[in-house]
Amino acid sequence: MKRILLTGGAGFIGSTLAEKLLSKGNYVTVIDNFSDFYDPYIKEKNIIPLLKFSNFKLHRFDIIDKEALFQNIDKHDVIVHIAAKAGVRPSILDPIGYEEVNVKGTINLLEFAKHHGIKQFVFASSSSVYGTNPNVPWVENSQIDHIISPYAGTKRSAEIQGKIYSHLHDIRFIALRLFTVFGPKQRPDLAIHKFTKLILRDKPITLYGKGNTIRDYTYVDDIVNAFINAINFTKSDFEIINIGNNKPISLIELVKLLENTFDRKPKIIFEKEQPGDVPKTYADINKAKKLLGYEPQTSIKDGLEKFKKWVLENQEIIYEK
């Protein structure tokens, strides 16, 4: 059993991870500011299953507030830092806001780790750091001189800060580069959730870039298992590890799968590519297999069935919100 400080624990991935950690008997402290990037109602709902655990504690404040961090939180065994301003396209409109939360916020947590002698720090990075690098599948030492969005830039900066703190302050820093995560509670701005909402309301969906963009969709429970193994990883002091599915599909294939899953024919509008969007993502996961025993368990098709079940149980999120 570990005492785990988890930032972003009210969000999609964070709340799924928190529930699993709590059910395994860990003590979990969540910091989340319930940001309005998407409807905070969804985050309030995400938190409900966590409240039944006596070993769960919630703090509502912003990770850029260093004073709140140092005053309210005490020593933990591990920091799992998931809170961030997420999303590529909005980062182009708010690069300073993204820098503040994703870089300064991460440094605040690294400072906190240093101050309390917390030796294990797991960070949610992103496949977006590989940018437009055409040589797929991407391995962790692939070229990352192809970044094309402020969001991706902040994730790479945070990885570098992790490297610095690991070197200077003896903190084990594990960055997991996550590849498009999906499943129950998925963020409403991401394609699967967004398209489902529109398809079920019989509204058209917009596909950018002729539907040719390719994504390595990865099921949230596989991501959560990778985090748990990273929390327990002790073999080296700094690692960057891809967590993907290694089975990318095109956007148009995804839409076809959604059509089959929900048994509804989507109306499609095609528009030109969006700035900041990369043409494809594709993870080489050999390092994750070797270091974390990672093996993705859920195919896109099975994961969409699980997502559908969640949609049917949470219809107000899809129909009213």
Ligand SMILES: NC(=O)c1ccc[n+]([C@@H]2O[C@H](COP(=O)([O-])OP(=O)(O)OC[C@H]3O[C@@H](n4cnc5c(N)ncnc54)[C@H](O)[C@@H]3O)[C@@H](O)[C@H]2O)c1
């Ligand atoms: N979902 C994906 O496909 C994906 C892919 C790659 C990387 N990631 C990364 O994984 C992490 C989780 O993503 P998610 O999809 O669960 O997003 P999410 O938005 O659902 O979760 C992020 C949580 O962080 C909180 N938060 C944001 N800013 C904060 C701040 N300043 N202080 C405190 N809390 C704050 C939010 O309220 C939210 O609950 C993010 O770091 C994201 O960049 C996600």
